[in-house]
Amino acid sequence: DAKTTQPNSMESNEEEPVHLPCNHSTISGTDYIHWYRQLPSQGPEYVIHGLTSNVNNRMASLAIAEDRKSSTLILHRATLRDAAVYYCILRRGAGGTSYGKLTFGQGTILTVHP
Amino acid sequence: DTEVTQTPKHLVMGMTNKKSLKCEQHMGHRAMYWYKQKAKKPPELMFVYSYEKLSINESVPSRFSPECPNSSLLNLHLHALQPEDSALYLCASSPPVAGVARYRYNEQFFGPGTRLTVL
Numbered sequence: 001d002a003k004t005t006q007p008n009s010m011e012s013n014e015e016e017p018v019h020l021p022c023n024h025s026t027i028s029g030t031d032y033i034h035w036y037r038q039l040p041s042q043g044p045e046y047v048i049h050g051l052t053s054n055v056n057n058r059m060a061s062l063a064i065a066e067d068r069k070s071s072t073l074i075l076h077r078a079t080l081r082d083a084a085v086y087y088c089i090l091r092r093g094a095g096g097t098s099y100g101k102l103t104f105g106q107g108t109i110l111t112v113h114p
Numbered sequence: 115d116t117e118v119t120q121t122p123k124h125l126v127m128g129m130t131n132k133k134s135l136k137c138e139q140h141m142g143h144r145a146m147y148w149y150k151q152k153a154k155k156p157p158e159l160m161f162v163y164s165y166e167k168l169s170i171n172e173s174v175p176s177r178f179s180p181e182c183p184n185s186s187l188l189n190l191h192l193h194a195l196q197p198e199d200s201a202l203y204l205c206a207s208s209p210p211v212a213g214v215a216r217y218r219y220n221e222q223f224f225g226p227g228t229r230l231t232v233l
Contacts, residue, residue: 042227043206043226043227044206046221046222085156099145099169099170099217100147100208100220101159101162102157102159102222105156106156
């Protein structure tokens, strides 16, 4: 499976935007970029995913570089509830029997200050 | 019902005990997963069931035995565990991607986990 690289930790202030980077230089053409987050004492939670184009949903936006070797998760206005570990994961798409398998990396610990 | 439930929330067992973890979802998802998460580490995949068939076993020791009796229920049977097996055990489920091969799945929905302590 292709690997991702994320900063160990990031800090933000409440109500400010947060840009969480992820490098995935060995991504293949059929790999989807998934983001999950894990709040303290909870199971991971799906945030967003994309393939080539930028994506928006109610939780966040995903900006994907043109060469797909990096992506950025954008939280438009951080709240205290957004403090979590954020995982950037490459999920194999067509052509494989991966059954949606997710391989988690170390993730980025996001701290949000009041 | 839009959530994955896991029971029990906490479990303490001795190395000679036999216990089971239970996971349930009623969202019609056809893939179900077991993950293990040690403290301050990311989740690690253990097993994947697709349409009630064991599809991936990530070389998990035989003291962990998964079972998928029906499309809504996933069990993890535990026997002769070691203290290093103490961890948070997470269950997840995923809906199939409409109109494509049966083994294509999208986002996973996770349960809150079972905190297991092996004495």
